[in-house]
Amino acid sequence: DAGVIQSPRHEVTEMGQEVTLRCKPISGHDYLFWYRQTMMRGLELLIYFNNNVPIDDSGMPEDRFSAKMPNASFSTLKIQPSEPRDSAVYFCASSLAPQAPNEAFFGQGTRLTVV
Amino acid sequence: ILNVEQSPQSLHVQEGDSTNFTCSFPSSNFYALHWYRWETAKSPEALFVMTLNGDEKKKGRISATLNTKEGYSYLYIKGSQPEDSATYLCTPNYGGSQGNLIFGKGTKLSVKP
Numbered sequence: 001d002a003g004v005i006q007s008p009r010h011e012v013t014e015m016g017q018e019v020t021l022r023c024k025p026i027s028g029h030d031y032l033f034w035y036r037q038t039m040m041r042g043l044e045l046l047i048y049f050n051n052n053v054p055i056d057d058s059g060m061p062e063d064r065f066s067a068k069m070p071n072a073s074f075s076t077l078k079i080q081p082s083e084p085r086d087s088a089v090y091f092c093a094s095s096l097a098p099q100a101p102n103e104a105f106f107g108q109g110t111r112l113t114v115v
Numbered sequence: 116i117l118n119v120e121q122s123p124q125s126l127h128v129q130e131g132d133s134t135n136f137t138c139s140f141p142s143s144n145f146y147a148l149h150w151y152r153w154e155t156a157k158s159p160e161a162l163f164v165m166t167l168n169g170d171e172k173k174k175g176r177i178s179a180t181l182n183t184k185e186g187y188s189y190l191y192i193k194g195s196q197p198e199d200s201a202t203y204l205c206t207p208n209y210g211g212s213q214g215n216l217i218f219g220k221g222t223k224l225s226v227k228p
Contacts, residue, residue, distance in 0.1 A: 031214055033215075033216055035218075041220070042204075042218065042219070042220035042221055043159070043204065043218045043220075043221070045215055045216065045217055045218070048214060048215055048216070050214055055214060055215075056214075056215050091158060091159075093159075093216070095216075097214070101146075101147040101149075101164040101165075101166055101208070103149060103161035103164060104149075104159075104161070104216055105161075106158035106159050106160070107158060108157075108158055109158055
């Protein structure tokens, strides 16, 4: 398996535009996590899915953020409309059941810059 | 809200120094603790997972211990090298249906040659 694949690696967009970040988890992993890396909060959990179903989205900062997982091999994180304060690196991770000692595998991240 | 604390926030040591840092977490319903290593411009990678009170894991010069009763884990690096420079993250898992992985803010280690 190629690991967790995120796209794009870099995204520069203008304020007000819609941004869509994509993630392909490792095949067979039934948990998928979206994180945002910021100086203030470190690696902040935004939302996670179990078997394609969103379980906890309490970390999603605002209604401008939404995430979907239409099937086991694809997830999106959408920001609409984007704002400069959304600029950050967004990571996707997948794992087997985290209640067991299974490690999470991270994608390379998407660096988002909103100007 | 799960509170995972790591200290210190950052650490600067000289090559050859030994160092350690702490992860503390709620001990109730604890199941496992993971340590991750996160190098700049890369993504976090798992180092250790520990489940039992008193567990000790070792990988080369890096080792970790676990106290589940009081809710803390120590990570030790013996004879630090510049390539050990990274942010070290911890995340606890809990039993039941909790599947979220909440990370501490990490300890950023810089090792000067």
